[in-house]
Amino acid sequence: MSDPARRREVFDVVLALLAEVGYERFTMDLVAQRARASKATLYQRWPSKAELVVDALQEHQQVAAGPEAGSYPDDLRRLLAAWLAGWTERDRGLMLALLEGSRRDPEVARLRRERLSRPLRQAAEAALARARGRGEIPGQVDEELLVELPFALVLTHVLVLDEQPSPELVDRIVDGVLVPLLRGGPGAGRSPAVPAEGSARPSA
Numbered sequence: 001m002s003d004p005a006r007r008r009e010v011f012d013v014v015l016a017l018l019a020e021v022g023y024e025r026f027t028m029d030l031v032a033q034r035a036r037a038s039k040a041t042l043y044q045r046w047p048s049k050a051e052l053v054v055d056a057l058q059e060h061q062q063v064a065a066g067p068e069a070g071s072y073p074d075d076l077r078r079l080l081a082a083w084l085a086g087w088t089e090r091d092r093g094l095m096l097a098l099l100e101g102s103r104r105d106p107e108v109a110r111l112r113r114e115r116l117s118r119p120l121r122q123a124a125e126a127a128l129a130r131a132r133g134r135g136e137i138p139g140q141v142d143e144e145l146l147v148e149l150p151f152a153l154v155l156t157h158v159l160v161l162d163e164q165p166s167p168e169l170v171d172r173i174v175d176g177v178l179v180p181l182l183r184g185g186p187g188a189g190r191s192p193a194v195p196a197e198g199s200a201r202p203s204a
Contacts, residue, residue, distance in 0.1 A: 010031065010035045015056055015094060016090075017030055018094055022097045028042050028049055058116060068130060072137070072178075073174050075130065076150055077171070084165040087164065087165050121147065128146065141181065146181075150173050
């Protein structure tokens with residue numbers, strides 16, 4: 001399927017179905033029927049439903065946090081805001097479907113790690129490396145958990161508490177958790193917010 005517009009139509013159907021029925025009930029037959037496409041054509045381009053689902057989600061998620069903001073908190077603020085830009089209730093359904101698929105289908109779990117989670121983690125690790133070079137990271141901090149913590153808190157609010165992500169949530173996480181952790185206490189002031197650039201969708 002080489003026509004970009006037609007591929008976009010198929011991806012739109014995939015995302016709608018995934019949010020509607022979840023991963024287990026999602027089938028190539030449903031996609032073919034709703035997209036008015038040949039199932040043989042779908043399988044020629046995507047050998048498995050895991051490949052099709054992750055391809056659609058990868059195009060849906062475009063993490064682009066923009067240039068360096070100058071501090072680790074503000075770099076993370078940009079990255080979180082970009083990750084959550086344009087979030088809708090459908091994105092919560094997509095994330096739940098992806099987690100369901102990852103639990104039941106090893107291929108989905110592998111593709112999620114390689115193509116959805118890795119770019120976001122690499123962006124966060126790059127921000128951490130810049131911060132380390134500026135001397136912002138205390139020696140006693142577990143850097144791996146420092147990378148994971150902001151995203152884990154977002155997922156808790158979105159998936160467990162069923163909240164809509166918002167700039168206010170991003171600020172609470174950055175200013176209420178990350179800044180005190182890095183600066184040694186709750187008295188540390190908030191670093192100026194920087195508008196996010198780019199857009200993205202969640203990838204658990």
